[in-house]
Amino acid sequence: MKLWDNYKKELKIASRGFYFYMEILTAVILLAALLLFVPAEPTSVSEELLFVDGPAAALEQMLVQTPGEAGQYVRAEDTKVRLRPMDITYYNEQTGQQTDLSFDDKKTLELETWEYYNAATGMQEKTLYIAPSLNDMLRLAQTKKWYATTVQIGEDGLPSYKLLLFGSESDRYQNLISAVMGAGNTPALQQAVQDQPVETLGQDTALDNRQSFMPLAVVIMNGLMGMLVVISYLIIDKSSGLIRAMALTPMHTRSYLMSKVLVVLTTSLISSLVVTIPIMGTQPNYLLFIPTAALVSMVASMFGLWLASFFADIKSAYGIIFLMMLLLIIPALSNILPGFAPLWIRLMPTYPMLQAVKETLLKTPDTGYVLLVGGGMIVVSGLLLWLSERRYRKLLGV
Numbered sequence: 001m002k003l004w005d006n007y008k009k010e011l012k013i014a015s016r017g018f019y020f021y022m023e024i025l026t027a028v029i030l031l032a033a034l035l036l037f038v039p040a041e042p043t044s045v046s047e048e049l050l051f052v053d054g055p056a057a058a059l060e061q062m063l064v065q066t067p068g069e070a071g072q073y074v075r076a077e078d079t080k081v082r083l084r085p086m087d088i089t090y091y092n093e094q095t096g097q098q099t100d101l102s103f104d105d106k107k108t109l110e111l112e113t114w115e116y117y118n119a120a121t122g123m124q125e126k127t128l129y130i131a132p133s134l135n136d137m138l139r140l141a142q143t144k145k146w147y148a149t150t151v152q153i154g155e156d157g158l159p160s161y162k163l164l165l166f167g168s169e170s171d172r173y174q175n176l177i178s179a180v181m182g183a184g185n186t187p188a189l190q191q192a193v194q195d196q197p198v199e200t201l202g203q204d205t206a207l208d209n210r211q212s213f214m215p216l217a218v219v220i221m222n223g224l225m226g227m228l229v230v231i232s233y234l235i236i237d238k239s240s241g242l243i244r245a246m247a248l249t250p251m252h253t254r255s256y257l258m259s260k261v262l263v264v265l266t267t268s269l270i271s272s273l274v275v276t277i278p279i280m281g282t283q284p285n286y287l288l289f290i291p292t293a294a295l296v297s298m299v300a301s302m303f304g305l306w307l308a309s310f311f312a313d314i315k316s317a318y319g320i321i322f323l324m325m326l327l328l329i330i331p332a333l334s335n336i337l338p339g340f341a342p343l344w345i346r347l348m349p350t351y352p353m354l355q356a357v358k359e360t361l362l363k364t365p366d367t368g369y370v371l372l373v374g375g376g377m378i379v380v381s382g383l384l385l386w387l388s389e390r391r392y393r394k395l396l397g398v
Helices: 003-014 016-037 057-063 132-144 171-181 182-194 211-240 242-246 251-281 287-306 315-329 333-336 350-361 367-396
Strands: 046-053 071-083 086-092 098-103 107-117 124-130 148-153 159-164
Touching: 003 086, 003 251, 016 211, 016 251, 046 057, 046 132, 046 182, 057 148, 071 124, 071 132, 086 132, 086 159, 098 132, 107 132, 132 148, 211 242, 211 251, 211 287, 211 333, 211 350, 251 287, 251 367, 287 315, 287 350, 287 367, 333 350, 350 367
Parallel strands: 046 124, 046 148
Antiparallel strands: 071 107, 086 098, 107 124, 148 159
C-alpha cells in the first residue's frame, strides 16, 4: 500500500510538469508523421532511358502492346533535361572497340516520357524516357545516371537490345544482365525458373512499410526516452534536496525508486498504445504486446535510476546520457536493414528488445522467444534496482 500511495502522489506531482507529457506528445507527433508521410506500401519508381534505332511506330507498338496482365505503359508529359558540355568514352563489350566523344554544346531536350503501372496494385513502378539519338542517350545517361538501353529493330521486325553500363557494376551483375538480355538464353532461364523447387516455410507474417517502424517507436521512443525522463526526475530531486529530505521520512528507498519507475511506465504505455493502435489495429496480440512494452520501459527506467546516481545535476549528466542513447540506438540498423545483423549488434541489449516487440506485432508471434526475452528483462531490471538501491542508500547515508 505504501508503494501504491507513493505512486499516486508521484503521478499527481509529475502530471504538473513538462516531462510527464513529453513522451505522449512525442507519440502523437510520431503517429501523425507515420500516417501522413510513410506509405503502407513502399513506393519505388525506377528511371530508365531508351533509344530506339528504328521507326517511331515500332516504339509505340512495343510500349502499348507489350504489357499483358503485368501492367501497362501510359504516355506522360514530356520531361525537360539540360545537357552540358562533356567528354565520354564508352566500350563495346562484344567487339572491344573504344569510342571517344566530345560535346561542346549546351542544349535542353524534351524527352518523350512513359510511365509504367502495375496492373495488380495500380502503383507506378517505372518512368521511361525516350532519347532522340544515340549520342543524346549517352549524354543523358552520364548526366542523370540513368541506366540506358538501345533497341535495334531488325529486318525481321524483331528487337535486339544493348544495355549501357557505367563500369562500376560487379562481374556477377554483368553476367546476370548478359543472361537476361541474351535472347538465346531466354528459354533456358524460363526452364530454370520452372524447375526451381519452392518450399513454403510458413505464413507471410511480415509487417508493411509503415508497421515496420513500430518496434523502433516502442523501444527507442518509449524505452530510451523513458530512461531520459527518469534520469531527469531523479537528478531534479537530487539538486533540489528532495531525496535527502525523503531519507528523514519512513518511506523505503526502494519504494521511492519504484514509484518513479511506475510513473514513467504509465506514460510509456500510454505513448505506446497511442501509436500502436491506429497503425496496427487489431493485428497484434495485445496480451503479449503490453507486458513486453512495459518490460522494455521498465528495464530502460531501471538503467536510468542507476545511471542518475552518478550525477549531481542535469548538465553534467546530458553528455553521458546521449552517448548511452546513441550506442543503444545502433541495433535499430538491423530493423531498417533486415539483412544487416552482425554478431556485435545482436549482442547489444536493445537488439532482443526490438525483436521481441516485433514478434508481438505479427499475426503469428514466436511466443517462446518473447517470453525468453521478457524473462531476461525481468532479471536485468531486478539487478539494476538492487544496484540503484545500494547506490542511493550509500549517497543518503542510510
